[in-house]
Amino acid sequence: MDQVSELPAKLSKPAMRAFTHAGYLKLEQFAGLTEAEVLALHGVGPTAIVLLRQALAEKGLAFRK
Template sequence: MAESTTPTPLPRSIGAPATRALALAGITTLDDVRGVDLDELLRLHGVGPKAILVLRETLAATD
């Protein structure tokens, strides 16, 4: 039987505006973030340097 994995949600510490902006861009899980250039996400209204830092740290910790 294949192992099913539950998608890892975005860290709550990125804040509500960043979470909404990412969701509007189709990014709702940490796995979605892995396929995107984080510097490009800074262009989204609501995603700031703090959110990017948290995402980078979270990705590094889960690799």
């Protein structure tokens, strides 16, 4: 069974609130989204994208193109 990963701890509070409100609680969920879709969430900025991109890459995942 694959282990589900938590979101990066360094994400800002506004980004974490946006993800929680949208139902994105696990890192793997972001592999089904484009960067633009994530950036469209209120409270999410470029730093969050960089942190998520790095965390996804560590798991062999990436944002959807």
